[in-house]
Amino acid sequence: MIDLLEECRGAKRIGISGHARPDGDCVGAVLGLQMYLQKSLPDAEVKVYLEKPSEIFSEIKGFDKIISDFPEEKPFDVFFALDTDAERMGDAEKYFRAAVKKINIDHHLRVTGSGDINHIDSTVGSTCELIYDLMEEDGLDKDIAMALYIGIIHDTGVFQYSCTTPATMEKGAKLISYGFDFYRLIQETFFQKTYVQAQIMGRALMESIRFLDGRCIVSVVDKKTMEFYKVDTKDLDGIVNQLRNIKGVECAIFMYQTGVLEYKVSLRSSEKVNAAEVASFFGGGGHARAAGCTMSGTFHDCVNNLSLHIEKQLKA
Secondary structure: OOOHHHHHOOOOEEEEEOOOOOOHHHHHHHHHHHHHHHHHOOOOEEEEEOOOOOHHHOOOOOHHHOEOOOOOOOOOOEEEEEOOOHHHOHHHHHHHHHOOEEEEEEOOOOOOOOOOEEEEOOOOOOHHHHHHHHOOHHHOOHHHHHHHHHHHHHHOOOOOOOOOOHHHHHHHHHHHOOOOOHHHHHHHHHHOOOHHHHHHHHHHHHOOEEEOOOOEEEEEEOHHHHHHHOOOHHHHOOHHHHHHOOOOOOEEEEEEEEEOOEEEEEEEEOOOOOHHHHHHOOOOEEOOOEEEEEEEOOHHHHHHHHHHHHHHHHHO
């Protein structure tokens, strides 16, 4: 455990960032920590640098203050990398590398720590849960609690995934006691889809293919299809989870095209397949039941390469 306030004591400029293509856990963690540090250390300047997140998180206080153009900055006294290691920070990596003190807080399996100070715990379901554990209770308030709660529900699948523990549930209960509308937040940030998001999900499900005796399923969306529906990558969230929900499926693969012969791959699995282990063969990582990577080649090349590792685990 680290003492957040002690590590930042005396710092005049503090920066915080997370990974590229930020999800709910990443957004909740960076904004929750920003509010906590600004409240506890009023003399410090605390900035958040992050690729523009989805508008579904716009109700979190400080969302409109996120800096997404990554201007040149003089070195920070302290810089936090949350929910990632330095290599996945995108344009914010330069701030982290140049900082006087670098602090890395994460819960992903493959992360060993990129900072001078590292707090890495892969047994915890979300980075927001880790941040909660590091905060003094008297420094929490309704806005901070809401940010952390959003992060926890997104990385635990609203307390459905195997990373959910009794301690996770206890923290969730404590956070909702601050009085925000948690039911509406779950609906609007996790379950609710726009009409076009529902359309692209329907298309992906309709064109999915089952293989390995029906125990694995895959679907892909290419750039042409994304342009036809006028969607971006944020509109594809949730498709892989829906594929995984199909009866009899032990491992779901969803891919979308990012370039010529290049795909972003998401994996969701049962306890019979370690998704992070599969993704790690291709330079990715994540969690045992949810992981991802980027792959090169044709769609069929990628599926064939993934299936070799998935099949090996299923047979075992």
